[in-house]
Amino acid sequence: xxxxxxxxxxxxxxxxxxxxxxxxxxxxxxxxxxxxxxxxxxxxxxxxxxxxxxxxxxxxxxxxxxxxxxxxxxxxxxxxxxxxxxxxxxxxxxxxxxxxxxxxxxxxxxxxxxxxxxxxxxxxxxxxxxxxxxxxxxxxxxxxxxxxxxxxxxxxxxxxxxxxxxxxxxxxxxxxxxxxx
Numbered sequence: 001x002x003x004x005x006x007x008x009x010x011x012x013x014x015x016x017x018x019x020x021x022x023x024x025x026x027x028x029x030x031x032x033x034x035x036x037x038x039x040x041x042x043x044x045x046x047x048x049x050x051x052x053x054x055x056x057x058x059x060x061x062x063x064x065x066x067x068x069x070x071x072x073x074x075x076x077x078x079x080x081x082x083x084x085x086x087x088x089x090x091x092x093x094x095x096x097x098x099x100x101x102x103x104x105x106x107x108x109x110x111x112x113x114x115x116x117x118x119x120x121x122x123x124x125x126x127x128x129x130x131x132x133x134x135x136x137x138x139x140x141x142x143x144x145x146x147x148x149x150x151x152x153x154x155x156x157x158x159x160x161x162x163x164x165x166x167x168x169x170x171x172x173x174x175x176x177x178x179x180x181x
Contacts, residue, residue, distance in 0.1 A: 019061025024093050027117045028065055030147055031057040031091075035157045038074060039176025045166050050074040051084055053176050055157070057091070065091040067103070093117070099124070108135030113143065120155075121146035140164040154180065 021029055035055045042048040055069045067089045073081030089103035101113040101124055109131045115124035124143040131138060142162040147155040156177050163173040 019059070021059050022061060022063040024063040025059060025065065026093075027097055028057075028091060028093055028099065028122070030120045031065060031122075031145065031157070032059065033057060034181040035178035036181050037156070037176055037178035039174060041174045043163070043165075043171070043173050044168050051174075051176070052080065053178060054181075055159075055178060063093065067091055067101075108132030109138055111138075111141060113141070115143075136165060137167070138163060138165040140170050142170060148177065156180075 021032070025032075033056070035057075036053070038050060038052050040048065040050055050073075051071045052074050053069065053071045056067070058066045060066065068087075070086040071084040073084055075081045085105065085107075087103050087105050089101060092100045092102075094100060097116050097118055099115055099117050099122060101111075101115075103111045103113070105111075109129065111126050111130075112128040113124035114127045115122060122143075122145045126141045129138055129140060141164070143159065145157060145159040148158045149155070156179050158177050159175065160172060161174040162170050164170040165173075
């Protein structure tokens with residue numbers, strides 16, 4: 001009989017049991033953790049801006065990553081401004097170093113990305129973009145997440161988001177450099 005201390009069904013209220021990453025997550029393990037940093041945004045329909053970001057990749061022992069990103073404006077004087085975008089989703093590794101990503105945005109957009117992972121780098125392209133009647137017109141996206149060369153014993157996470165929206169072709173919209181928290 002298992003003791004209550006080792007039985008995850010008897011975990012203390014407000015705590016979650018810890019699990020080792022599922023073996024299928026091996027190619028994506030470099031993403032695990034919380035990443036914080038800053039980036040820039042631009043698009044033909046808006047003015048250029050700077051933003052702060054926090055991205056979290058977690059797991060629960062199953063063969064997928066749990067993803068959350070939130071961003072906020074960085075004012076010209078460097079102070080934190082209003083909240084910007086947020087998104088949540090799941091990253092599922094597939095055989096042959098492929099990956100499927102589902103992302104949901106509170107603005108009424110849902111995206112399904114497909115791509116591949118190699119050498120601590122993930123490249124993704126939208127397979128499907130769905131939106132509610134009130135959401136802005138987004139028709140396609142591409143993303144790249146990757147570890148940057150080591151500097152001072154640490155490797156930052158860089159990422160780039162390309163978007164096709166509001167009648168514009170696919171082009172860079174956001175990019176950021178994040179440090180492991």
